[in-house]
Amino acid sequence: MITPHIIRSKRKTLSLSINENADLVVRAPHRASYDEIQKFISEKSTWINNKQRLIKAQLEDNENQHSRSQCLYLGSLYPLKIDNSNVEPISFNGHMFTITNFNRERISLHLKSWYKKRFIEVALPRLSYFSDKYKLKVNQVKVKEQKTLWGSCSSKNNINLNYLLIMAPMKVIDYVIVHELVHTIHKNHSAKFWQKVETIMPNYKDARYWLKENGYKLRRL
Numbered sequence: 622m623i624t625p626h627i628i629r630s631k632r633k634t635l636s637l638s639i640n641e642n643a644d645l646v647v648r649a650p651h652r653a654s655y656d657e658i659q660k661f662i663s664e665k666s667t668w669i670n671n672k673q674r675l676i677k678a679q680l681e682d683n684e685n686q687h688s689r690s691q692c693l694y695l696g697s698l699y700p701l702k703i704d705n706s707n708v709e710p711i712s713f714n715g716h717m718f719t720i721t722n723f724n725r726e727r728i729s730l731h732l733k734s735w736y737k738k739r740f741i742e743v744a745l746p747r748l749s750y751f752s753d754k755y756k757l758k759v760n761q762v763k764v765k766e767q768k769t770l771w772g773s774c775s776s777k778n779n780i781n782l783n784y785l786l787i788m789a790p791m792k793v794i795d796y797v798i799v800h801e802l803v804h805t806i807h808k809n810h811s812a813k814f815w816q817k818v819e820t821i822m823p824n825y826k827d828a829r830y831w832l833k834e835n836g837y838k839l840r841r842l
């Protein structure tokens with residue numbers, strides 16, 4: 622026997638539906654007896670079973686989708702596990718990400734704020750390092766999400782860096798930082814600009830290629 626969730630109202634007839642958790646919901650008039658409702662349910666049992674099987678399969682599929690999803694961090698893919706007992710909305714233990722069960726939109730918001738924090742922690746010291754070592758003076762540095770750019774450098778030597786780069790390997794982050802730092806002395810992509818980039822980072826072309834091939838993955842959140 623199926624235990625239904627019964628909603629009584631002023632309606633005149635009985636109706637059945639299966640909710641998003643695959644539970645049976647019966648809408649019934651106030652006067653309908655429990656036996657009447659059970660009889661109605663047993664008459665429709667085939668429909669109920671089929672519908673419930675379908676919704677349960679979809680629920681399972683959604684769950685798999687979540688447990689299968691992975692997160693990019695510093696060029697490596699890590700599994701993403703949903704765990705509602707997690708205290709933090711998102712955490713990373715070096716092997717996997719754990720995230721509280723949210724809808725897709727909120728997961729992506731939490732991921733973004735986590736990525737931004739890590740970028741500030743991991744990437745900004747690299748900017749200071751290259752800036753000091755090669756005497757490339759920067760005015761202001763801003764870390765933000767940018768739709769099309771990985772980084773930019775203004776005429777006043779203000780540098781913007783796209784924190785989504787934290788998903789890329791370290792050498793790629795270094796390349797974008799070096800690229801923007803060199804713009805503080807060369808405001809174009811002339812031969813001299815590329816020569817300077819190459820002096821600082823002899824294998825910069827690998828990083829540039831990685832970004833060209835994989836850049837879209839960093840925007841897929």
Ligand SMILES: [Zn+2]
Nearest residue numbers: 800804809810
């Ligand atoms: Zn440039």
